[in-house]
Amino acid sequence: MSWIHPLSPETAEPADVLGGKAHGLAALRRLGLSVPPGFVIGTEACRAFLRQGRLPDGLEDELAAAVAELEATTRRTFGGPEWPLAVSVRSGGSVSMPGMMATILNLGLTVEATAGLAAETGEPRFAGDSRRRFLASLAAATTDGGPIPDDAMGQLRLAVAAVFRSWDTPRATTYRELQGIPHDLGTAVTVQAMVFGNRDDHSGAGVAFSRNPSTGARVPFGEVLFGRQGDDVVSGGSLTRPLDDLADREPAVWAGLLEASRRIEEHDRDACYLEFTFEAGELWLLQARPGRFVGAAAVRVAVDLADEGVIGRDEALLRVSPRHLELVRIPRVVGVDEADVLARGLGACPGVAVGRVATTADRAVRMAADGPVILVRPATSPLDLHGLAAAAGVVTARGGPASHAAVVARAMGKPAVVGVAGLTVADASARAGARTVQEGATVAIDGTGGEVVMGTPRVETTAADPHLRRLLEWADEVSGDNSTGRDEAARLGAAHAVLRRGASIP
Amino acid sequence: MTRPASAHATSADLLALHTLRCIGFASLERVAAAAGLPEPEVESELIDLGVAGLVTRIAGEFGGWGLTEAGRAADAQRITGELETAGTRTVVAEAYDGFLVLNPELLDLCGAWQTRTVDGVVTANDHADPTYDARVLDRLADLDRRAEVACAGLFAAMLRFRRYRVRLGDALARARSGALAYVTDSTASYHAVWFQLHEDLLATLGIPR
Numbered sequence: 001m002s003w004i005h006p007l008s009p010e011t012a013e014p015a016d017v018l019g020g021k022a023h024g025l026a027a028l029r030r031l032g033l034s035v036p037p038g039f040v041i042g043t044e045a046c047r048a049f050l051r052q053g054r055l056p057d058g059l060e061d062e063l064a065a066a067v068a069e070l071e072a073t074t075r076r077t078f079g080g081p082e083w084p085l086a087v088s089v090r091s092g093g094s095v096s097m098p099g100m101m102a103t104i105l106n107l108g109l110t111v112e113a114t115a116g117l118a119a120e121t122g123e124p125r126f127a128g129d130s131r132r133r134f135l136a137s138l139a140a141a142t143t144d145g146g147p148i149p150d151d152a153m154g155q156l157r158l159a160v161a162a163v164f165r166s167w168d169t170p171r172a173t174t175y176r177e178l179q180g181i182p183h184d185l186g187t188a189v190t191v192q193a194m195v196f197g198n199r200d201d202h203s204g205a206g207v208a209f210s211r212n213p214s215t216g217a218r219v220p221f222g223e224v225l226f227g228r229q230g231d232d233v234v235s236g237g238s239l240t241r242p243l244d245d246l247a248d249r250e251p252a253v254w255a256g257l258l259e260a261s262r263r264i265e266e267h268d269r270d271a272c273y274l275e276f277t278f279e280a281g282e283l284w285l286l287q288a289r290p291g292r293f294v295g296a297a298a299v300r301v302a303v304d305l306a307d308e309g310v311i312g313r314d315e316a317l318l319r320v321s322p323r324h325l326e327l328v329r330i331p332r333v334v335g336v337d338e339a340d341v342l343a344r345g346l347g348a349c350p351g352v353a354v355g356r357v358a359t360t361a362d363r364a365v366r367m368a369a370d371g372p373v374i375l376v377r378p379a380t381s382p383l384d385l386h387g388l389a390a391a392a393g394v395v396t397a398r399g400g401p402a403s404h405a406a407v408v409a410r411a412m413g414k415p416a417v418v419g420v421a422g423l424t425v426a427d428a429s430a431r432a433g434a435r436t437v438q439e440g441a442t443v444a445i446d447g448t449g450g451e452v453v454m455g456t457p458r459v460e461t462t463a464a465d466p467h468l469r470r471l472l473e474w475a476d477e478v479s480g481d482n483s484t485g486r487d488e489a490a491r492l493g494a495a496h497a498v499l500r501r502g503a504s505i506p
Numbered sequence: 507m508t509r510p511a512s513a514h515a516t517s518a519d520l521l522a523l524h525t526l527r528c529i530g531f532a533s534l535e536r537v538a539a540a541a542g543l544p545e546p547e548v549e550s551e552l553i554d555l556g557v558a559g560l561v562t563r564i565a566g567e568f569g570g571w572g573l574t575e576a577g578r579a580a581d582a583q584r585i586t587g588e589l590e591t592a593g594t595r596t597v598v599a600e601a602y603d604g605f606l607v608l609n610p611e612l613l614d615l616c617g618a619w620q621t622r623t624v625d626g627v628v629t630a631n632d633h634a635d636p637t638y639d640a641r642v643l644d645r646l647a648d649l650d651r652r653a654e655v656a657c658a659g660l661f662a663a664m665l666r667f668r669r670y671r672v673r674l675g676d677a678l679a680r681a682r683s684g685a686l687a688y689v690t691d692s693t694a695s696y697h698a699v700w701f702q703l704h705e706d707l708l709a710t711l712g713i714p715r
Contacts (some may be wrong), residue, residue, distance in 0.1 A: 098610065098614055099610070099611065099614075169609075170648075170649070170652065171610060171611040171614060174551060174611055174614060174615065174645045175614060175647075176613075177641055177644075177645055178614075178618045178641055178642060178645065188609070292626050294626055294627045294628075295627070304600075304683070321624075321625035321626070321627065323624050323625045323627040323629065324625070325626050326627070326629060327627065327629070361530075361531075365564075365566075365568045368568070379715055380701050381529075381530075381705050381715050382528060382529050382530040382698075382701055382705050383527075383530045383573075383705075384530070385530045385531070386530060386531035386568045386569075386570070386572070387568075389568050390567075390568045401612040401614070401617060402610065402614050402617045403613060404593075404613070404697075404701050404704070406613075406617070407613060407616040407617065407620065407690055407697050407701075408697075408701070410620045410630075410697075411620070411690045411691045411697070454662070
């Protein structure tokens with residue numbers, strides 16, 4: 001084989017061939033963790049596709065052989081009427097980028113295979129739902145509007161071509177241009193046997209951090225959706241549950257996750273991020289990467305890892321970029337009881353705002369005459385902008401860091417939390433999960449961590465954080481500079497300079 | 507100036523009303539600039555609309571001219587009527603489809619203009635790196651050309667939408683000549699006008715946001 005590589009513990013190709021996702025999955029297999037079997041079409045095939053405008057010679061034969069091997073491994077038949085094999089198809093360059101086709105699930109669920117899956121599981125609704133999702137996602141990915149063939153190999157070729165083609169979408173091109181990523185890298189495609197999070201009550205999907213990404217505390221953190229597939233978690237459209245709900249509902253899955261994140265942390269010597277699915281009580285890992293924490297969380301993880309003896313103090317210092325410390329003077333909500341957290345969304349403009357809830361722009365303007373107001377809206381339109389101008393901060397149920405609401409909030413310099421899944425805004429009240437907040441109630445929002453908190457919590461900058469103080473003490477020891485008046489980034493930067501010099505002297 | 511015989515012209519009173527529907531509370535100056543009409547003419551229309559109970563003027567820091575509930579309902583009815591009379595539903599729907607393809611990229615560009623990610627940390631773009639800013643503006647100019655193509659049919663069919671072409675082009679030109687606020691920050695910025703075009707397409711087609 002030359003275009004296609006197995007997804008096995010022995011797979012040694014680098015991330016620029018396999019893509020970041022598959023490279024991480026091969027590492028998980030080396031750690032003995034459960035990863036759905038599959039194979040990777042390397043980035044060379046994408047480059048050839050983009051040059052020639054078609055799948056390169058030999059790729060189709062290799063695809064057929066790789067699928068045959070996957071059929072043998074899973075003892076299933078791709079698109080077959082009995083024991084059908086369905087696969088996921090995921091893009092994965094060495095970095096992920098907006099505008100690229102990300103994932104097609106349940107591929108291979110032909111009419112026959114769907115009937116076979118229904119018969120096998122006794123769950124015709126599950127099988128039908130899975131096929132509908134597949135057809136919708138492939139139709140969205142193939143922009144030419146042609147019919148989707150009812151043969152599994154035809155579907156796979158279509159999906160692979162769609163992933164390759166999406167490398168050159170204008171949005172992805174713009175992203176590479178801005179980030180200085182070469183345009184000729186191409187993407188890999190990972191094909192794996194499906195595991196179904198939507199199969200039954202003991203199935204689901206989620207994301208997990210080995211430590212809290214907001215604080216860095218050594219407590220697993222994440223979200224889980226029971227009875228649903230992974231794209232529902234990432235899309236944020238459905239109401240997710242806190243990760244530790246798994247402890248009661250699926251103790252074996254919970255124990256498996258803890259063990260997996262322990263092994264990955266031990267191997268990477270860093271906090272990690274995982275995407276997982278469980279099917280009928282069995283855990284499968286779909287992606288793993290370093291946690292990539294920033295600010296206070298990055299400081300805490302580095303200091304804790306040094307205390308745990310996992311890394312040395314010098315490495316702890318080098319793990320934190322002075323850039324992270326430029327954020328430490330931004331106020332954060334701290335010491336919040338979980339019961340007071342009304343909702344979580346995505347921080348879109350950093351800073352804390354505390355004020356009374358207003359659910360329309362007009363009332364925000366009126367109420368702002370008597371003190372600070374938090375505008376809470378389903379989404380924002382230009383008709384809300386006078387309310388946003390009058391408000392101290394804004395919360396929207398929909399939208400992400402790249403949404404009109406986020407752009408406008410940043411333009412106005414107002415703390416903003418967007419994409420709060422499960423938040424519904426009614427006239428004069430807002431509802432998140434089981435809680436309802438009346439207009440006029442006081443809430444605090446943290447535009448860094450995305451928390452929406454009842455009442456008036458403690459607000460501090462990370463500059464007061466004890467972990468930061470210790471890290472900076474270590475920095476001063478290394479640099480030998482104890483002069484006052486230097487800011488945090490300068491103190492850490494001085495230590496980095498000494499450590500880097502030291503490293504370059506043999 | 508040549509004008510295709512088929513281009514639909516919106517009456518001044520509906521234009522004043524609908525401009526408020528798409529830009530939200532605004533000063534007379536901003537309404538006039540968005541509508542592309544002289545201030546006295548817009549003011550006269552707004553006063554008449556105010557008498558009819560469709561718009562209102564609120565004093566104070568966050569005030570200005572804005573729609574009443576009745577004004578919003580009247581606009582919805584009249585703008586739908588215009589769409590049917592002019593026979594432009596298809597052309598607006600096509601432009602909206604094209605707009606939706608470009609919108610995520612425009613928002614990516616605005617995010618890239620406002621923030622930069624260095625060492626995994628998102629910080630405010632301090633605009634101290636002209637090379638980076640120029641890259642963003644080059645891509646914005648590229649997107650602007652594609653938006654013009656996507657909306658060409660719409661601009662040909664409805665005069666009022668051509669105002670967006672003028673305002674987007676103006677914002678881009680100002681940003682490229684060094685007025686950095688015209689990308690995301692000013693009320694006449696590229697993003698502000700784009701956001702209003704988004705609202706207009708939704709309002710015209712009767713799609714809730």
